[in-house]
Amino acid sequence: MIGFLIVAVLAVGILFWAISVYNGLVQQRENVKNGWSQIDVQLKRRHDLIPNLVETAKGYMKHEGETLENVIKARQQAVDASGIEDKQQAENFLSSTLRSLFAVTENYPDLKADRQMQQLHEELTSTENKISFARQYYNDEVSRLNTQVQSFPDNVIAGTFNFKKEAFFKIDDESERNAPEVKF
Amino acid sequence: MPYSFTKIEKDKSKVIALIFCFLVVLYFLVFWITSVAVINYRLFSSSFSLSNPQALFRWPTFIETLWILSAAALTGLLHWLISTHNIIDKLLYVLKAEPADENDTYHQVFRNVVEEVTVATGGGRIIEPFVIPTMAMNAFALADFNGRCVIGVTEGVVSRLSRSQLEAVVGHEAAHIVSGDCVDTTITTALFELYSGVLFGITTALQGSTNSSLVDDDDRLSVSGGGGALLLFIFVLLWLTKTLATLANMFVSRQREYRADAVAVRLTRNPLALAEALYAIAYHWRGSGLTAENLDAVFIISPKYSYMEERYGFWADWFATHPPFINRVKILLDMAHESMETMMRNVERRDQIPKATVSDRPAPAGRWMANKDGQWQGPFSWEDVVNLDWIQPQTWIHNLSEENIQMAMEDVRLAPLITGGAVANAKSGGCPKCGGVLKSEIYEGVSVQRCGFCQGILVKEDDVKKIIIRREYGFSPRIERLAEKFLEEGQGPSSNSPKGSDYDKAGGSSKPGYSIPGTQGLSKKATQQLNLNTHPGALLQCPQCHSGHMIKRFYTYVYRIEVDFCLLCRLMFFDKDELEILQCMIEKATKSS
Numbered sequence: 102m103i104g105f106l107i108v109a110v111l112a113v114g115i116l117f118w119a120i121s122v123y124n125g126l127v128q129q130r131e132n133v134k135n136g137w138s139q140i141d142v143q144l145k146r147r148h149d150l151i152p153n154l155v156e157t158a159k160g161y162m163k164h165e166g167e168t169l170e171n172v173i174k175a176r177q178q179a180v181d182a183s184g185i186e187d188k189q190q191a192e193n194f195l196s197s198t199l200r201s202l203f204a205v206t207e208n209y210p211d212l213k214a215d216r217q218m219q220q221l222h223e224e225l226t227s228t229e230n231k232i233s234f235a236r237q238y239y240n241d242e243v244s245r246l247n248t249q250v251q252s253f254p255d256n257v258i259a260g261t262f263n264f265k266k267e268a269f270f271k272i273d274d275e276s277e278r279n280a281p282e283v284k285f
Numbered sequence: 286m287p288y289s290f291t292k293i294e295k296d297k298s299k300v301i302a303l304i305f306c307f308l309v310v311l312y313f314l315v316f317w318i319t320s321v322a323v324i325n326y327r328l329f330s331s332s333f334s335l336s337n338p339q340a341l342f343r344w345p346t347f348i349e350t351l352w353i354l355s356a357a358a359l360t361g362l363l364h365w366l367i368s369t370h371n372i373i374d375k376l377l378y379v380l381k382a383e384p385a386d387e388n389d390t391y392h393q394v395f396r397n398v399v400e401e402v403t404v405a406t407g408g409g410r411i412i413e414p415f416v417i418p419t420m421a422m423n424a425f426a427l428a429d430f431n432g433r434c435v436i437g438v439t440e441g442v443v444s445r446l447s448r449s450q451l452e453a454v455v456g457h458e459a460a461h462i463v464s465g466d467c468v469d470t471t472i473t474t475a476l477f478e479l480y481s482g483v484l485f486g487i488t489t490a491l492q493g494s495t496n497s498s499l500v501d502d503d504d505r506l507s508v509s510g511g512g513g514a515l516l517l518f519i520f521v522l523l524w525l526t527k528t529l530a531t532l533a534n535m536f537v538s539r540q541r542e543y544r545a546d547a548v549a550v551r552l553t554r555n556p557l558a559l560a561e562a563l564y565a566i567a568y569h570w571r572g573s574g575l576t577a578e579n580l581d582a583v584f585i586i587s588p589k590y591s592y593m594e595e596r597y598g599f600w601a602d603w604f605a606t607h608p609p610f611i612n613r614v615k616i617l618l619d620m621a622h623e624s625m626e627t628m629m630r631n632v633e634r635r636d637q638i639p640k641a642t643v644s645d646r647p648a649p650a651g652r653w654m655a656n657k658d659g660q661w662q663g664p665f666s667w668e669d670v671v672n673l674d675w676i677q678p679q680t681w682i683h684n685l686s687e688e689n690i691q692m693a694m695e696d697v698r699l700a701p702l703i704t705g706g707a708v709a710n711a712k713s714g715g716c717p718k719c720g721g722v723l724k725s726e727i728y729e730g731v732s733v734q735r736c737g738f739c740q741g742i743l744v745k746e747d748d749v750k751k752i753i754i755r756r757e758y759g760f761s762p763r764i765e766r767l768a769e770k771f772l773e774e775g776q777g778p779s780s781n782s783p784k785g786s787d788y789d790k791a792g793g794s795s796k797p798g799y800s801i802p803g804t805q806g807l808s809k810k811a812t813q814q815l816n817l818n819t820h821p822g823a824l825l826q827c828p829q830c831h832s833g834h835m836i837k838r839f840y841t842y843v844y845r846i847e848v849d850f851c852l853l854c855r856l857m858f859f860d861k862d863e864l865e866i867l868q869c870m871i872e873k874a875t876k877s878s
Contacts, residue, residue, distance in 0.1 A: 132407070135407065135408070143404065216727060219390070219727075223397065227397035227400065230401045230452075231401050231404045234401055234404045234405035238406070242407075
C-alpha cells in the first residue's frame, strides 16, 4: 500500500514536472518567434527608408551613380531573400553598401547639410540600432532555448515533443555590431 | 533574471500590499493619538478635580479602537484612490515634464533611443518619452498598474550626453520598468512624496512673493504678514510630509539601482557609456532646488546632494533611495575594464570638444568691392560685404580676384543670402528689422528663422532656453570677446553708458570701443531701451502676427542682451551675433561658478 502511494506521488510529481518543462519550452519558442518577428519589422523599415535615401542623395551625388546603384541592388536582394541564411547574407551585404554610401557622403558637404538627408540619416541610424538590438534579443532567446533543449533532464521532454535548436542570426564582421556612425 | 515585459506582472502585488498596510497603520496611529487627546481633553474640562487623578486619564476602549481602525482604513483607501488615479499625469505635472517635441532634432534622437531600447527589451510595451525643460541633468521612469510607462530626461541630459550615453541612461530607466520595481517606486512617490513636492512648490512661490513685497515698499508688509502665517502652517505640513516621505523610502530598496544598472548593461552592452553618463550627471547640477528634488526616488541619481545617499550603514540602507554613485560607477568600470582616471578624462574632454563655430562656415576667398550710389566702396572681406547694411539685390558688386562685375542677386554666393528661400517663406513675412528674407534653418537642434541679409535670428521663446543649454557650436574668439565685455558691463550699474539717446540719431550705437565690424547696435543701454519703447516708430513689427509691435527688453537683467519680443506670438528677435553672445555669456557664467 505504502509502496503504491510512493509510486503514485512520484508519478504525479514527474507529470507536473513534465508539464512545467513543456510549458517552459513552448514559452521559450514563442519568445524566439517574437524575437524573429521584431527583426523582420526593423528590416522592413530599413528597406522602406532606402529608396528615399537614394532619391535624396541622387540630387547631390551626380558622379556616384555606381554606389547608389549598388545600394538599390543590395536592397532588392534583401527584399527578395527568404529563409534565415539568405536573409543574413543579403542584409549583411546591404549594410556594407550603406556604409560605403555614407562614407562617400562625407565628400558632399551640401548633402550633409541637407535637412531631409539629416533626418533620413537619423532614422537610418536608429533603425540600424534597432536591428542590432532586435538581433541581440533574438540571439539571447535562441541561446536560452538551445541550452534548455540540450541540457538534462529537459532534453528528454524536448526530444519527445520535437523541440529543436534554432539558428542564430549572425553578423559578418564584429565591427558591424555598432551601427555605422557617421558624423554630421 | 528575466527582462522581458511579459514576465514581471506577478510579484509586484506583494510590495504594493505592504505599502497599503503601511499607509493604514500610519493613519491609525495618527487617529489614535488624536482620539486619546480628544477623550482626555473632554475629561479634563468636564470633571476637573484633583481628588481622583486616575479619572483624568483613560485609554480608548476596544470598540473605540475598532472605530478608529475602520476610519483609518477608510482614509487610507481614500488617500490611495485619490493618489493613484491618473498617477502618471499627476507626477508629470509636478515634474513639469512635457512630451518630447517631434520638430526638435535632439528630442527626435531621444525618441529614437527610447524606441531602440524598447526593441532591446523584446518590445511589448510602448514607452512614452518625456522631457523636463531644465538645464539640470537627471532622468526618471514612471509606470502604473495599467501598464502605461514613461521615461523622462531633462533637457540637460538630451543636450549634453552622447548618443551612446543617452542610450545607457534610457537603458537604466527601461530596466526599472522591465523589472517591475518602477511601479512600486511610482506608487510610493505618488502616495507620500507628491504632496511634499506640491507643498514645496507653494512654499517657494510664497517665499518669492513675500520677499519681493518686503523689498518693494511698506504698503505690502501687511500682506507678507498674512503670508507668513500661511507659510508657517505650510512649513509644518511640509515637515510632516517630508518625514513621511523619508519613512516611505523604506520601501524603495537601494539595491534596485544596482540591479537596474546591471540590466541596462545587458540591454545596451555598453557599461562604459553608463559609467560616463552617471559620472556626468553626478558632477553637474542634478536638479536640487527644483520641485523635482522631492520625488528623488524616481530619478537615476538622487537630485539632492545628501550625505546619507553617499554612504553605507543601518540608517542609510533603510532610508536612502540610491546607493553611493561612486560605487555604481566603479562596478560599471570593472565590467568595462577601464580605469576611473581614463573615464573622467574622457568625460571632461567631451565637455571641451572644439565644436564647429558658426562663423567657420566656408567663406568665398578674395576681397569684394560694392557700388553705393555710383561710388565703389571697399575692398571688403566676405564677412563685411554680407553685413553691409546698404547692400541690395540690385547692388553692383565686384570680386577683385575675378573678372566680371555683376549684381548681388546674380552672384551664386551672395544670392542665397539675399534672396534665398523666398518662395518658401513668403507667407511668414520678412525680417522684422531689415525686411530681408527669413530662411528657416536648424540651429542647435531647433528650428529658427535667420534673416539672410542682416543675419538676425527669430526664435520662439521656449526654444531660446533649449539653445542655451546645447553646445553643438562653439564660439569664435570675436564672440567670446564680446561676451566678456557684456558680462563685465552686466556686473556694475549701467552708469558708464552714454547719457541720452544717440541711438535714435545714429541708427546704431556709437559707443566707442565697439568698432568691431558687423556688431553695430549691440550695446544699447537701459536708458535707450526706455526711450525706444516710448517711440513706437523705433519698435519692430512682429513678422508673424503683423498686428503688434515687438517690445524691447533684456533677455534677463543678468544677461543684458537686448531682444525684440512679441508678446502675442512669444517670438524673440536677436540681432546678428546676439544669440551667440548670449549663449557664450551664459556658458562662461556657469563655468566660472
